[in-house]
Amino acid sequence: MSAPRIRPMLVKRDRPSLSLKILAPLLALVAATLINLLLYLFMGKDPVAVFHAMILEPFISFPSFSEVLLKTGPLLLIAEGLAIGYRAKVFNIGAEGQFIIGAIFASALPVWYPMATGQWIWPTMLLAGALGGALWAGITAFWRVRLRANEILVSLMLSLVAIQVLNYLLLGPWKDPNGFNFPQSVMFQYDAMVPLIIPGTRVNASLLIALALALAAYVFMQKSFMGYKLEVGGLAPRAAGYAGFSEGRAIWLSLLIGGFAAGLAGAAEVAGPIGQLQRSISTGYGYAAIIVAYLGGLHPIGIIFSSIVMAAIYIGGDNALVSADLPIAAVRVFQGSLLLSYLMAVTFVRYRLAFARPVSEVPA
């Protein structure tokens, strides 16, 4: 055995405090911002200009902030759905695919019936999208519950397949005949668009739907017996089994909720700011929402805040592209480093650092 020495150790806290839980994501945000600004400096960009464009402008300029709200909708929706699954230890990382399939299901209506009118159209599209997303996630659930396949890999593979389905439709049957051969569908009719709620902006009613569902998620996860069963079913399947809760049901429910929410987000995107089905309907929302879910502490209320932060990073990245010539890939680097910083910071919510000799090295 080596000589006894003093070294840092992680000691579990009896009870993590709420203020620490709130501090962790803030600390992570500050750390990630500093690291990334340093990176921009290294890349020869002006960090002050980037900071202004990326961090300040989304909040101080109203047009910019309205775009933040617009992006908050899909991120909030997807992340709320994912967080329910993650708390039940069901790792659905295929929200990107569920989002795309949702967008496709929603688009079917205006693509097939471009002349249809009536206020029923956009709600029907949102519902169709949500069902499409749930259906796509249902494949993963079947594979996991019936075949015991790893849901991480299956859901991710299905996302890659979904992109190809989208490409197939846009280059083939759903291509706009008058679209100069661009891979996109026809522009949707007026009644296929979710109504706007803030005049002069692109913010639409789907943000209100997302907020309402976030509150529903709060009631479901924090207050209902069903939510409790779900969480226990994932955390301790054996114990849950003895108590009569089924692991399989927890997996099905987690994935269907996650797919439903992601599909709804996809539908709201094509029936909202985009107004048609096209290749770039998602700029990685499905993956960014994973970060949003964790950053919000997997808590329905926390996620409201983290989705605004993530939306601001997207908009800030766009701003910095224009005003400080920052490559758009910088957003992905920021996202990755933010999640990593958060995961490290959260360690100190659960543990405290102590300097001591481990028990195993105390001489007998």
Next chain:
Amino acid sequence: MIALEFILSGMLAAATPFLLAALGELVGERAGVLNLGVEGLMALGAAIAFIIVYHGGGHVFAFAGAGLAAALLSLLFAFAALGLQANQVAAGLAIGILGQGLSALVGKTYESLTVKGLPKLAVPGLSDLPVVGGLFVQDPVVWLSLAATLAIWATFAFTKTGLLLRAVGENPKAAHSIGYPVIAIRVAAVAFGGLMAGFAGAYAATVYTPLWADGMIAGRGWIALALVVFGTWLTARIFWGACLFGAVSLAGLAAQAGGVELPSQLLASMPYLVTIVVLGIISSNRRLLKLNGVASLGEPFKP
């Protein structure tokens, strides 16, 4: 017959990115660590290697640089997941996103550029055989990958290092209590996994299809992760699995060349669909997974 010859001669090269990344992940998983960041590690390796070759640094330095960069990034994962006990699934995803972002960032000005690959080396005599002759004409990295497969198989089968890796993956408490540095061994295994993923990316971007495009790894890192499951954590089966995927990715091209009318999107989805189907088949065989699975995979260990 021509299609068969085409698949046989190209299969090993197509399999190599899968094989290298999966072998690296195998070592990490055998030591009990699930690193989901392979896709990002490969992407970073691919970008770094491409840049080095593009500027005339040569393939040896390119592979070294790619391996080093990916190993460093995987050490960041190790610091979070093993040092700070962060959630392994989430930390792996974070590294994946970070790696893909970094690759796009450094590779931005090289988008769609190409470099020269590597010449092929033929095995004298065998390469003249009819039909299967193409199997024996491969670039040097393919030959080295086969050697690496053998070396890793032998390490697990015969050496103390192999036993040690398996011990910390199966029962870290027991390994710790008889004095083995569990965390240090796991960190080393993760770094090795990163190194191999970097090589895999380097091969993809500078030898197999010598060009750089953002997103060019196209899910191959994720398929490598699935391959470790297909191979039920056994080196030889992972090798055959990688060959299968190499063949699948060529079969589509062969079918197209043979005049079979299939939407190109279906061909592009083929590897993903095969992954989903095979995952279902292998995973439903619980005995197989129990027999060879890693008992403490993904579980944190605190000494």
